[in-house]
Amino acid sequence: MIEHRSEEVAPAMAGERLDRFVAMLGDLSRSDATALVKAGAVTVGGAVSTKPSLRVAEGDLVAAEIERREHVLEPDPSIEVPVVHVDDDVIVVDKPAGLVVHPGAGLREGTIVNGLLARFPDMAGVGGDPDRPGVVHRLDKGTTGVMMFARTEDAHADLTGQLAARTVERRYLTLAWGSPEANEGLIDAPLGRSPRDATRQAVVAGGRDSRTHYTVAQRADGGVAALLWCRLETGRTHQIRVHLEAIGHPVVGDDRYGARRRRDPGIPDALYDLDRPFLHAAHLGFRHPSSGEHLAFDSPLPDGLRQVAAALSIDPDA
Numbered sequence: 184m185i186e187h188r189s190e191e192v193a194p195a196m197a198g199e200r201l202d203r204f205v206a207m208l209g210d211l212s213r214s215d216a217t218a219l220v221k222a223g224a225v226t227v228g229g230a231v232s233t234k235p236s237l238r239v240a241e242g243d244l245v246a247a248e249i250e251r252r253e254h255v256l257e258p259d260p261s262i263e264v265p266v267v268h269v270d271d272d273v274i275v276v277d278k279p280a281g282l283v284v285h286p287g288a289g290l291r292e293g294t295i296v297n298g299l300l301a302r303f304p305d306m307a308g309v310g311g312d313p314d315r316p317g318v319v320h321r322l323d324k325g326t327t328g329v330m331m332f333a334r335t336e337d338a339h340a341d342l343t344g345q346l347a348a349r350t351v352e353r354r355y356l357t358l359a360w361g362s363p364e365a366n367e368g369l370i371d372a373p374l375g376r377s378p379r380d381a382t383r384q385a386v387v388a389g390g391r392d393s394r395t396h397y398t399v400a401q402r403a404d405g406g407v408a409a410l411l412w413c414r415l416e417t418g419r420t421h422q423i424r425v426h427l428e429a430i431g432h433p434v435v436g437d438d439r440y441g442a443r444r445r446r447d448p449g450i451p452d453a454l455y456d457l458d459r460p461f462l463h464a465a466h467l468g469f470r471h472p473s474s475g476e477h478l479a480f481d482s483p484l485p486d487g488l489r490q491v492a493a494a495l496s497i498d499p500d501a
Contacts (some may be wrong), residue, residue, distance in 0.1 A: 189246035192239045195381045201227065201245070202235035207381065209249045224248045242293040256286060256316070262298030267329065268447070272338035272473050273315070274303060275331050277482045280459055285315045290308055303334060311338045319343055320351075320418060325436075328355070328464025328482045335470075341472035346418060352468030354414045355423055355501065356484060358454075358461040358492060359432040360441065360493050367398040370426040374419045383439070384421045386429045393419045395426045405494040407434060407450055410497050426454060435461040435491070451494035461488055 188209050189222055197203055205225055206216035217235045219225055225232055227239065239245060262282070268275040278284070278295065283295040296316060300306055306317040310333065318343045333339035345351050375390030375482045377383040394416040401410045409432070413423050424440045434442025436457035438475040446455050468479040483500045484492070494500050 187246065189244060192241055192243045192245060193378060193381060194241050195376070195378045195452045197241040198238050199240055199381075200234060200235065201225065201237040204239050204245055205247050208245060209247055211249070219247060221349040224250075244267045244410050256297060256300060256314070257292060258301035258304065259292060259297040260301040262293065262295070262301070264302075266302075267482075268478070269303075270471075272334055273331055273342070273471065273478075274299065274334060274481050275329060275467065275478075277329055278322050278327055278464070280325055280327050280443055280485065280487075284321045284330075285318050299332060306332065306334055307359055309333055309336055310407065311484070312480075313316040316360075320346060322464055323421065323460070323462075325459030326464060327485050327488075329467040329480045330377050330464060331467060331469065338472040342469065345469055349416055351467060352479070353418070353464065354417045354466040355415070356400075356463045356465045356498075357413055357423060357427070358408050358488075359411055359427050360435055360444070361432045362402050362409045363397070363399055363411075363430070363432055368394070368430075369411065370395045370397065370427060370430060372423060372429055374425055379411065384419070384425045385475060386425065391417075393417045393422055393426070395423055397427075400499075401497045401501065403497055405449070408454065408495060408497075410492060410499065423462060437462075451491075453491045453494040457487075457491055461491060465487060 190208050202213060202217040202220050205214050206472060207221060220235045221233055223231050223233050227245050259469050263424040266274060267277050269392040277434045283294045283335050285294050309317045314402065319331050319333055331342065333342050372386040373390030374384050375387040375394040377385035378387065397413045399409050415422060418476055424434050425438050427438045435454050439461040463484055464482050471478055489499060
């Protein structure tokens with residue numbers, strides 16, 4: 184299958200090597216992108232370029248003809264995926280930290296999908312993307328909690344439709360630096376590729392409509408941090424992390440969207456030592472695609488995050 188991808192070079196990517204730009208454009212590994220350029224399958228401003236080291240300029244239209252080969256994903260029974268619900272249409276899992284949801288550029292194994300295919304081979308091919316069978320939505324590698332997968336094409340179409348209609352209930356528990364002034368609020372800010380770093384998301388004019396509702400559950404003494412409930416109205420990449428950074432309260436443990444902080448002797452080391460974002464998908468609710476029954480699933484906060492909260496005398500169950 185030949186896939187056509189094209190994009191204008193944003194200011195943040197001006198001066199970048201062509202092969203790196205193509206890798207991002209096509210979700211390819213760097214070596215695959217280099218090979219694509221050398222094969223003459225990439226144009227810059229309408230002219231074929233076979234030089235991977237070419238520096239692209241702002242406003243250049245880069246286009247690539249990408250041959251998507253059918254990769255057969257290998258089922259891997261050694262990957263332990265905690266399944267909390269399964270029926271003929273839907274699988275709900277309680278994702279642990281450190282597992283990637285599905286294969287992507289340069290990653291063909293070791294994902295949740297590889298593990299699920301070993302138990303549910305009928306998932307293969309569901310959804311039309313061979314690398315993302317059954318995937319309805321995603322969680323970041325470091326994020327824990329409940330998420331769903333579809334076992335049939337009809338279920339996949341129905342569940343993705345519910346996401347698009349914004350009727351799926353998704354609530355996250357997160358620990359944010361500082362203490363928001365209001366007890367609750369709505370962050371309504373469009374998200375898109377950062378003009379400073381094209382590998383990151385940011386609040387940008389003309390970005391995709393994005394809304395996050397938050398409620399303060401508990402505040403740590405001294406305004407060090409606050410435990411928040413976040414409810415997604417939309418589901419953009421890194422949405423909660425970017426939105427909370429935008430209002431000055433980045434997620435604890437998030438080095439990508441929160442500036443690394445100097446240690447303060449008055450703040451427990453646990454907050455600085457956390458090696459992943461304190462972000463947990465605690466609740467998932469949706470309408471069953473066949474029966475129409477409302478299903479709801481809750482995931483307890485993992486022990487590692489619970490210990491970080493305890494260091495601030497915060498009780499997530501209070």
